[in-house]
Amino acid sequence: MLELCSPLNSKLQAGRFGAQGETGIALGGRPVRDLWQIAGWGDFEAAAIEVLSDLGLCGLGSYSLASRAKGRTAWRIAPDKILIENAGNLSDYMSANLATLDLSHARTVILLSGTQARDVLSQLIAIDVTETAFPEGRFLQTGIHHVGVLIQCMGQNAFEIYAPVTWAETVWEVICENAKPFGVEIVAD
Amino acid sequence: MIRIKCPICGLRNETEFTYGADATVKRPEMGEQEQQPWVDYVFNRDNPRGWHKEYWHHVQGCRQWVVLERNTLTHEIGECKLAREVEQ
């Protein structure tokens, strides 16, 4: 069997980088777990609600707030498109009204945290990421260095950044360079 | 700086979007036999000064197509709707 290896393998080397003193930023990574996209057409909503309720998630969700239940997370990323992590295998739900797609090999997660995490984000994207505008539970889709990403706020100073695996190294490098003035700790497990 | 209020994502920087096309162009009926309406449809565009409707794609966001009102003279941005919700 082929062993799945993180696109960030060469980056995830524990160490301390950038400015000396206290570290304002911690950077890490993790693979996505069973990340599926469901998409559809006219009857998308009914078909999607069936999948979501089977997974213990209720409603279609909002375009800015992730829904969570039973260790699963769902993001309504467009009117007819929802991403679900920890979804198991959704291929059986494929129908004329619903297209299911396994994106587990297409995305990886960059973990950005630390007291200066919001400062780093505000250097990277032109969106208000203060705690009032972007609190825990909220997500946004944007571009970092022109790479499309989904950023999930996990807490006061913690974010998960879903990046395409093909561009994950680039996104990592841009985040890391911007984080260095704050002092960076790379956390590898 | 142009900012566009995406109906899905909220107020975003114009750099997240790409321009698509003139949203006022209407395709002739499929049975149209005259050449000129097709030539106009494919090639000819007005170049208005003032308010205009354009297709934009929120490519670094929700990836939806929107119809955006934009003032070509002042760069003011008006209403922004999902293209799927705009009647052709």
Ligand SMILES: [Zn+2]
């Ligand atoms: Zn959008």
